[in-house]
Amino acid sequence: MRPVALLTDFGHADHYVGVLHAVLEREAPGVVRIDLGHGVPAGDIWTGSFQLRCAWPHLPADCVVMAVVDPGVGTGRHAVAVTIGSRSLVAPDNGIGAAVSGATAAVVLDWRRMGLEEPSTTFHARDLFAPAAARLACGTGGLELGDDIDVASLLACPLPEPTDSRSGLEGVIVHVDHFGNLVTNVRASEAGSLATASWRAGRKSRRVATYGDAKAEEVVLLEGSAGYLELAVNCGSAADVTGLERGDTVVISK
Amino acid sequence: MRPVALLTDFGHADHYVGVLHAVLEREAPGVVRIDLGHGVPAGDIWTGSFQLRCAWPHLPADCVVMAVVDPGVGTGRHAVAVTIGSRSLVAPDNGIGAAVSGATAAVVLDWRRMGLEEPSTTFHARDLFAPAAARLACGTGGLELGDDIDVASLLACPLPEPTDSRSGLEGVIVHVDHFGNLVTNVRASEAGSLATASWRAGRKSRRVATYGDAKAEEVVLLEGSAGYLELAVNCGSAADVTGLERGDTVVISK
């Protein structure tokens, strides 16, 4: 049986994530379950997409991933299962379904085709996505879940890409992590030898190799664990020190 | 082996939930474990009971559920194992043990009968409830855990039921979820065609089918995923917008 990984914005205050695990175990007894995380801010498709991209390379080869950040639940948006290499991604078609590149096939989830009861209007993760993930885990093929669609028709992931500007690579903070690190959308590999970050009027940070290379309280630029450049403060929170937030601009230059 | 699901108010700051998992794995190696949730507010039997009721229909058929919200730990309150259909519920006898209807048998957990060391006075989840759940998972019968008691003698669940009033069905907010949805104790099936919620002096909300039917910032009434009516704001927090809290009254009328 294939393992199933879960990523949602459901948080930890409720029974919602627990019910997903219960449905997976009920529909696919003994299935290996992995919580990729449930701390995506409510409805935040950027962060969900970003965390999915960061975790993706480390997943088991045949993993089924269920990524549900779904502010449009109960409206007309599609629910999809996407084939990407040997893995499957089950998600709403709101951008998070296209967060990972390399899709080769996709189907629109069809509760009738799967023999399910009509889903509620508010909890498709429980009523549609989890049963679909359980079926994929048990070896069911995508076409038994719904009709084929062109992968090119999936709603594009809204996560912004960095842009070239006169001053350098203009990036955006796409994630503020638990430690207060400000993670940008600029890959270290794209930045090459650019080694200065500019943020707010006139504030600059130099590039270092690891947290321990920073002076006390210094805001430094370094390559984070997923290959993206981030602003960080050693043993401190760059978010607190700088006041920067998700969506703010950071320019990477010489 | 039967799967074991855990629901507590232990939160995620400590090692307490981790120790429960360790004890389950030690006492029942390989047992399937499901975290239903550990975000119940400290000592809040209402919320624990409500989350348990909401999750219950989705559990594996033979699941053992360990639900521990236990402000009276170490006092004379009983610890019980209750049989409900093909599932078992292990819980303190403080109301949460009677949160789910349909009990057909119950025993008072007896550490001597189970061959355990004398439990600590502060952590019965570790010393009594988890070992009992592990034994049930392994196929031990209830009577090997302690003496039979009448299910009618279990302390009644304190979660209030809605009342009929001149103005309609008078409900109570019993849960504020991670998204700020205000979940009442009024089942949509009871409310029938009643389609207006009144809260605070003169504030009213119309009933809609799903979050996406609401206008921006509008507080709407809809059927939540467990069949209860809830106040919600699309892509926002009804708790923040209304200032309503757990325990506040909501009247459902025509």
Added chain:
Amino acid sequence: MRPVALLTDFGHADHYVGVLHAVLEREAPGVVRIDLGHGVPAGDIWTGSFQLRCAWPHLPADCVVMAVVDPGVGTGRHAVAVTIGSRSLVAPDNGIGAAVSGATAAVVLDWRRMGLEEPSTTFHARDLFAPAAARLACGTGGLELGDDIDVASLLACPLPEPTDSRSGLEGVIVHVDHFGNLVTNVRASEAGSLATASWRAGRKSRRVATYGDAKAEEVVLLEGSAGYLELAVNCGSAADVTGLERGDTVVISK
């Protein structure tokens, strides 16, 4: 296969813990995984060491524990695997690696010896500790992970021990838990018949057996679930009532 337990300060906002689970499942398919907790305050080696000590006696006999609170990631500090009885502890050598007594052997983790890619500078939990834990789970011996070192050379755990003073046993609050209980480093067994806690100028608490023995709002002293004395308020938060914090002094006397 041996079970693997995880303790970190990674929190629940990100995909970091999820990636550790993914790596464990990828490197040791089907391995039993236990989350001991991920709520250790960022970089707080005291709390990490304390939670590890408290959980340790309850772990499966052959458990591999991965405890990563690692403010020095990417610097010269060693990563180690320590043998303690029939269990293994994988951790940075920054004090947490020596949090549990009884070590009989230790090796310095060597990514080349393990055939790994060169670890990132910021996420050794993913790139070094988790692969090492997976190998130990699968039966690999310590010496296949790196060179032997003297256990006496491990950096000592910085968690303070209580000191004898004229007024009694002088302890320190080493953990504030989810319920607001203030857990000291004084073992109840050391305190013997000492039954009064003094904190701040002139404030005193009497010793009781369990939470239910306290009067409303009373701050009492009792033996917590791991054998340490703690200040607590029944159905309330001793942290809120007293204003005491981690690191504050509590004197235990007659």
